[in-house]
Amino acid sequence: MTTAPANQKTADMARPDERDYVWTLNFGPQHPATHTTLRLVLKLDGERVIDAMPDIGYLHSGFEKLGEHLDYNQYVTITDRMNYISPMANNVAWHHAVEKLMGIEITPRCRYLRTIVAELARISDHLLATGAMGLDVGAFTFFLYAFYQREVINDVFETLCGARFTNSYTRTGGVSQDATPLVVEKIRAFLRGFPKTLQDMRQLLYRNRIFIDRMQGVGRLSREEAIASCASGPIARASGVTRDLRRDEPYLAYADFEFEVPCMTSGDCLARFLVRVAEMEESLKIVDQAVENLPSGPVNVGVDERTALPDKTQVYQSIEGTISHFELIMTNRGFEVPCNEVYGATEAPNGELGFYIVGDGSNVAYRARCRPPSFVHFALFPQLIRGHTLSDVVAVLGSLNIIAAELDR
Amino acid sequence: MIESAAVTDLAQRITDLRVDEFRGDVRVVLPSTELFAALEVLKQQHGFDLLVDMTCVDYALYRDATDRFGLVYLLANTQTNERLTVRTFLNEPQLVVRSVVALWPGANWLEREIWDMFGITFDGHPDHRRILLPQEFSAHPLRKDYPLQGRGERHHFPVITRGTPT
Numbered sequence: 001m002t003t004a005p006a007n008q009k010t011a012d013m014a015r016p017d018e019r020d021y022v023w024t025l026n027f028g029p030q031h032p033a034t035h036t037t038l039r040l041v042l043k044l045d046g047e048r049v050i051d052a053m054p055d056i057g058y059l060h061s062g063f064e065k066l067g068e069h070l071d072y073n074q075y076v077t078i079t080d081r082m083n084y085i086s087p088m089a090n091n092v093a094w095h096h097a098v099e100k101l102m103g104i105e106i107t108p109r110c111r112y113l114r115t116i117v118a119e120l121a122r123i124s125d126h127l128l129a130t131g132a133m134g135l136d137v138g139a140f141t142f143f144l145y146a147f148y149q150r151e152v153i154n155d156v157f158e159t160l161c162g163a164r165f166t167n168s169y170t171r172t173g174g175v176s177q178d179a180t181p182l183v184v185e186k187i188r189a190f191l192r193g194f195p196k197t198l199q200d201m202r203q204l205l206y207r208n209r210i211f212i213d214r215m216q217g218v219g220r221l222s223r224e225e226a227i228a229s230c231a232s233g234p235i236a237r238a239s240g241v242t243r244d245l246r247r248d249e250p251y252l253a254y255a256d257f258e259f260e261v262p263c264m265t266s267g268d269c270l271a272r273f274l275v276r277v278a279e280m281e282e283s284l285k286i287v288d289q290a291v292e293n294l295p296s297g298p299v300n301v302g303v304d305e306r307t308a309l310p311d312k313t314q315v316y317q318s319i320e321g322t323i324s325h326f327e328l329i330m331t332n333r334g335f336e337v338p339c340n341e342v343y344g345a346t347e348a349p350n351g352e353l354g355f356y357i358v359g360d361g362s363n364v365a366y367r368a369r370c371r372p373p374s375f376v377h378f379a380l381f382p383q384l385i386r387g388h389t390l391s392d393v394v395a396v397l398g399s400l401n402i403i404a405a406e407l408d409r
Numbered sequence: 410m411i412e413s414a415a416v417t418d419l420a421q422r423i424t425d426l427r428v429d430e431f432r433g434d435v436r437v438v439l440p441s442t443e444l445f446a447a448l449e450v451l452k453q454q455h456g457f458d459l460l461v462d463m464t465c466v467d468y469a470l471y472r473d474a475t476d477r478f479g480l481v482y483l484l485a486n487t488q489t490n491e492r493l494t495v496r497t498f499l500n501e502p503q504l505v506v507r508s509v510v511a512l513w514p515g516a517n518w519l520e521r522e523i524w525d526m527f528g529i530t531f532d533g534h535p536d537h538r539r540i541l542l543p544q545e546f547s548a549h550p551l552r553k554d555y556p557l558q559g560r561g562e563r564h565h566f567p568v569i570t571r572g573t574p575t
Contacts, residue, residue: 057541064526065551100432227458227487230515241487243459248490339472340431343483343494345461356481358466366471371462371483379518408541 022050027393029058035132036404038378040393047389052382056407063409067368072098072172072335073309075368080166082370083406085128087167088121088157089348095170096251097344097355102337104173104307108295111253113179116187116290117160117169118252118346119283123194124153125349125401126234126276126283133273133398134205137214142204149190149197156186172335173308174300187291194284202277215270219384219396222267229383230376233351235400238275239267245347257289269399307335334363341367350374350401374400374407415455415493419447436494441480444497445507448482452512457484457493460513463520465527469553476500478527482509499529508534526551 028039037058043051067075079090092114099106131146154164160183161169161176169175205211226239236243244261246254262278264271300308309328314321327333337359345354351373360366377400384396413435420426427438439447451457461483468474476498484493508531509516520531521540528549531537539546545565548555
């Protein structure tokens with residue numbers, strides 16, 4: 001096959017609107033500012049971005065196909081790896097949908113514990129998102145302040161369930177470990193220390209001229225566009241959509257707590273940054289109320305309901321525990337699942353994270369569709385960046401907080 | 410009984426509309442020929458302005474299933490927070506529905522993903538390409554008849570070698 005010489009235009013290129021000085025820049029898939037494995041093809045007119053074409057799929061791992069082969073408890077390990085910035089929120093979302101399908105009512109203590117870990121995960125996710133936003137536009141110190149507090153949260157998770165990062169904390173009908181007094185003490189220590197860091201973070205950037213200039217007015221998204229393009233979470237709320245599932249469709253224990261839903265109307269990168277910082281404060285309030293009012297009692301639903309795996313001491317010391325353990329674990333037994341389909345949604349740090357699960361009576365979901373917020377938000381990227389400069393690409397990318405593992409699944 | 414003005418209105422427009430409720434989710438099932446018109450009515454007249462998600466289910470191995478594919482549209486109303494699930498069934502060889510990108514621009518990538526994974530064609534889609542898998546991929550892997558063992562699709566992919574271009 002012969003190709004045309006570089007100076008000879010093909011029929012396709014000779015369109016009258018084709019400008020010779022427009023050139024194409026490949027951005028990613030391995031680039032420090034993409035943070036994860038995603039690729040952009042940018043059309044540039046000098047410094048100005050005329051168009052952007054996202055090219056995704058580099059991290060596609062078939063998570064939805066795996067969901068059709070792993071049982072309802074095993075699949076929680078896969079959800080850890082979707083949005084690996086806040087795995088706890090994904091665990092809670094998955095089992096929220098599973099329990100909706102099976103019709104399981106979890107215990108009050110479990111509801112509070114899941115609320116606490118989901119809100120800690122939200123703080124941890126927003127710390128990384130805002131920190132990386134600062135890092136990308138040159139505020140490196142800010143990033144270190146944010147990242148230090150993520151370590152504290154990871155320590156809490158390690159004390160709670162033994163894993164810092166890929167927690168796999170929830171189980172059908174409960175959680176893997178109950179919270180010990182040490183965990184509660186560590187959460188209280190975090191609650192005492194974190195407002196100081198939040199104040200430091202505000203003082204570092206809120207009046208920083210360079211930061212404000214790079215964020216304000218960049219990547220504007222109007223309210224109508226946000227709704228039409230299915231945006232959710234902090235990105236929609238920064239554009240004036242006041243939708244928050246924690247308040248609008250209270251799940252877990254959110255109905256018991258007082259908190260605000262921070263919203264802005266300008267819809268630019270700065271608004272998305274400020275909404276995330278404000279949400280951390282609200283999450284702090286929720287965790288505080290939940291920890292102080294943590295109900296006592298069992299954390300998992302009873303053994304006789306045969307939905308939650310029994311405690312190991314029960315398995316080893318009582319015949320009922322052994323039987324119900326085998327009833328759930330053996331391949332020809334397992335959960336009682338209706339032949340029906342549900343959509344269970346939670347408000348994850350990045351937006352609405354839901355699972356559409358089709359049950360077929362067996363131990364394994366027939367279809368486990370994940371509604372990934374990053375996937376929906378990354379589709380917005382071309383319209384947000386059009387007309388801005390090349391240096392704004394990282395600002396917009398950071399403000400959308402795209403996690404490629406969740407984007408590609 | 411389901412009390413929803415939107416569902417009552419849809420039932421008057423579409424004769425063979427099936428309505429049910431499960432765990433608080435209100436769901437309607439309608440023929441694929443009526444799908445676009447119904448979604449348009451729901452969006453323009455009943456305030457279902459948010460397309461939360463759309464997905465597809467392959468019922469090839471599902472017990473007692475009569476249709477091959479099910480398309481699922483999850484709608485929400487941002488004012489009243491009402492949710493509605495709209496489903497339709499498709500069978501080979503008629504695996505084509507009208508694209509809803511005209512109603513919700515955000516459906517663009519969602520429809521591309523369904524084409525990629527299930528091979529449902531969306532009529533009138535502005536950019537009908539695969540999204541997650543390489544363009545050379547020849548199958549739709551979330552279909553239930555996609556083999557789980559074998560050499561995969563790599564023999565379709567172009568081989569890039571260093572050295573003189575041909």
